[in-house]
Amino acid sequence: MPVPFTPPPLPSDDKRWKIVNGTMRKNGFARYALIETLHTVQSSFGYLDDDSIRFVANSLRVPLSQAYGVVTFYHYFSLKPPGKHTLTICSGTACYIKGSDKLVDAAAKRLGIVAGQTTGDGKISLMTARCVGACSRAPVALADGEVAGEMSGEQMLEQLERWAVE
Amino acid sequence: MTIEELDQIALSVRQENAKYDYEVNVCMDLACASQGAGLLRDELVKAAEASGKKVLVRRTGCMGPCSSGPLVRVDPEEQHYHHVTANYAEAIVAGLGGKPVPELQCDLNDHFDGQVRVVLENAGHIDPEKIDDYISRDGYKALLTVLTEMTPNGVIHRITESGLRGRGGGGYPTGLKWSTVAKATGDVKYVVCNGDEGDPGAFMDRSVMEGDPHRVIEGMAIAAYAIGATKGYIYVRAEYPVAVARLTTALREARRRGLLGSNLCGTPFSFDVEIRLGAGAFVCGEETALIASIEGRRGTPKPRPPYPAVSGLWGKPTLLNNVETYANIAPIVRNGGKWFANMGSERSKGTKVFALTGKITNTGLVEVPMGIKLREIIETIGGGVPGGHKFKAVQTGGPSGGCIPADMLDLGVSYDALMKVGSIMGSGGMIVMDDTSCMVNVARFFIEFCMTESCGKCIPCRAGTAQMFTLLTRICNGVGTMDDLALLEDLCVTVKETSLCGLGQTAPNPVLSTLKYFRDEYLEHINHKRCPAGVCNIQAPVEVLA
Numbered sequence: 001m002p003v004p005f006t007p008p009p010l011p012s013d014d015k016r017w018k019i020v021n022g023t024m025r026k027n028g029f030a031r032y033a034l035i036e037t038l039h040t041v042q043s044s045f046g047y048l049d050d051d052s053i054r055f056v057a058n059s060l061r062v063p064l065s066q067a068y069g070v071v072t073f074y075h076y077f078s079l080k081p082p083g084k085h086t087l088t089i090c091s092g093t094a095c096y097i098k099g100s101d102k103l104v105d106a107a108a109k110r111l112g113i114v115a116g117q118t119t120g121d122g123k124i125s126l127m128t129a130r131c132v133g134a135c136s137r138a139p140v141a142l143a144d145g146e147v148a149g150e151m152s153g154e155q156m157l158e159q160l161e162r163w164a165v166e
Numbered sequence: 167m168t169i170e171e172l173d174q175i176a177l178s179v180r181q182e183n184a185k186y187d188y189e190v191n192v193c194m195d196l197a198c199a200s201q202g203a204g205l206l207r208d209e210l211v212k213a214a215e216a217s218g219k220k221v222l223v224r225r226t227g228c229m230g231p232c233s234s235g236p237l238v239r240v241d242p243e244e245q246h247y248h249h250v251t252a253n254y255a256e257a258i259v260a261g262l263g264g265k266p267v268p269e270l271q272c273d274l275n276d277h278f279d280g281q282v283r284v285v286l287e288n289a290g291h292i293d294p295e296k297i298d299d300y301i302s303r304d305g306y307k308a309l310l311t312v313l314t315e316m317t318p319n320g321v322i323h324r325i326t327e328s329g330l331r332g333r334g335g336g337g338y339p340t341g342l343k344w345s346t347v348a349k350a351t352g353d354v355k356y357v358v359c360n361g362d363e364g365d366p367g368a369f370m371d372r373s374v375m376e377g378d379p380h381r382v383i384e385g386m387a388i389a390a391y392a393i394g395a396t397k398g399y400i401y402v403r404a405e406y407p408v409a410v411a412r413l414t415t416a417l418r419e420a421r422r423r424g425l426l427g428s429n430l431c432g433t434p435f436s437f438d439v440e441i442r443l444g445a446g447a448f449v450c451g452e453e454t455a456l457i458a459s460i461e462g463r464r465g466t467p468k469p470r471p472p473y474p475a476v477s478g479l480w481g482k483p484t485l486l487n488n489v490e491t492y493a494n495i496a497p498i499v500r501n502g503g504k505w506f507a508n509m510g511s512e513r514s515k516g517t518k519v520f521a522l523t524g525k526i527t528n529t530g531l532v533e534v535p536m537g538i539k540l541r542e543i544i545e546t547i548g549g550g551v552p553g554g555h556k557f558k559a560v561q562t563g564g565p566s567g568g569c570i571p572a573d574m575l576d577l578g579v580s581y582d583a584l585m586k587v588g589s590i591m592g593s594g595g596m597i598v599m600d601d602t603s604c605m606v607n608v609a610r611f612f613i614e615f616c617m618t619e620s621c622g623k624c625i626p627c628r629a630g631t632a633q634m635f636t637l638l639t640r641i642c643n644g645v646g647t648m649d650d651l652a653l654l655e656d657l658c659v660t661v662k663e664t665s666l667c668g669l670g671q672t673a674p675n676p677v678l679s680t681l682k683y684f685r686d687e688y689l690e691h692i693n694h695k696r697c698p699a700g701v702c703n704i705q706a707p708v709e710v711l712a
Contacts, residue, residue, distance in 0.1 A: 032462035039404065039443050066463075073464040073621075074445030076404050092366030093564065093597050094523035096611050130446065130615075131366035132405055134196045135521055135595075136232030136529035147200040 092131030195228035209255035227377015232530035327503030329515035334488030350483035365564030368595030385492030511537030514580035563592030566672030568679025627670030644704035
């Protein structure tokens, strides 16, 4: 007789794990819930680390290799904790035509990092997005998720200054 | 829910609206919201209350001309106000029934006159979070008519008769797709909506999902009835959180009204929809990759056949259409296939929504009848290129499309015409470029996109796009040779003809089309180490001392 499956215990008593577990339970711990669950982990914890991937994989009975494969396949998932603030510059076509690449260069120069990294003090992350769908206001940048259109280099650097001196 | 009950809801909404003398509609789509439309609406509500006038302040989805945002439309006068900020709220309310606010007035007649709105018929007229608003504009009438008066075959016949073709870009006849899935054997079938609008520079589907979510759900439910499915999935990009929230609300409301769930309208038909989130992979717009992603796996495409119509989600027959395709279904059912077929051109029927962006005066969403000339879209509706610059090209179809030069502006927009000139219809991104845009650089941008987004499954796409990117970078940097150009052209053909899925097969299109129409720019980079548009950063050649 097959042994009924018992999902592993929550990694800690951090309440956020209950939210993660909730997503899996809602989907009956089915394997297809992998991406959904990883979304919940990322929105709860800000990123995915080894412990969380292992917990989700074990709970859904997905091989670790497959879980890690999914995490690294999709750009939306991040394996590193985000900085206190995140500047995301849209690099969709309309934004590119209106010079978003120059914004990325200027921000990278100011912060001393390249896109996708976080400053050493953990304050600011610089990201690029494939297109946030605000093309009519290109070039677009998101300051902590807030969409700002027709972004100029000066405006962007001012924002970075404000964050830096906080 | 019966048709009578539906009519009753519509009537009560109209009666409720009739209590007001004026309607102030505030566009709350992303572009307007990012410029303070939220605060504006709050101030308008306050001002309306303070004034004692009977004013209904309504938030709506995208009205279209985003470059004029934040936008407000005052009804019944149909007066548009542009660039409205919150401090004008009192002036707007004070002007109701009297003189409009002069500094906010704008003339959008040229912009709207050339448009025909089918998919966007409710945009700017309903609150996307209120199902009753949608019902008051004939919403769900098509679904209930289909359930009570039509056979599944009758529905498919009507869709076939309309001549509707897939709005995701491929242009496959929708009626034919539906009848294939309907004929496929299997007791379990699925309806899937592709809301993974990956084309960077396009946002039609986002606007439809955010501004009129019930339209998509109704289209899916009609499709489910026609093919015999009971379960549907909407696959939405995680980058569109508002769309996800609006669809979630819409689904909940539809269930509450008995328009989704078991035994709809007292018939044996049951249907429900779940949302699945994408996670940032362009290739998931490809149908087999999208299905893999819904199943919780890496989004890598599979060779076809078998097509999803025969073996799709979890190996079951699956109908997969784009957001805009589903958004066309309800009006076709309501008004008949012939009505739809009367619009558009010979082989491309109906209308198409385009996201007009780039170097153009009126950026935003437009819906035009198929067959309309590109010139009319760009010069009349779009208002032309601003800043005294000269129009150079328009890019359609995103990374799978091509650049169309100025001397082809009299081309009528249709699937076949665009294909013939080396571009594609695509999902509807239309990016205008002027003389400050370098076409080699644009080609490099798209190839870089495809290189990063290649899933890596097949070699021509994985390695080919990387090599093409290297060659284009050399040309952009002024170190390219004529041999590089020859190799690039050769690679284009290889990648196009041997890649597994649509991503690779169409990736060379931006390069091929720019090579065809703007070859002189490539030659200028190679032979004279000069970028005519001044975009590429070409270092002055180091003089070799003799």
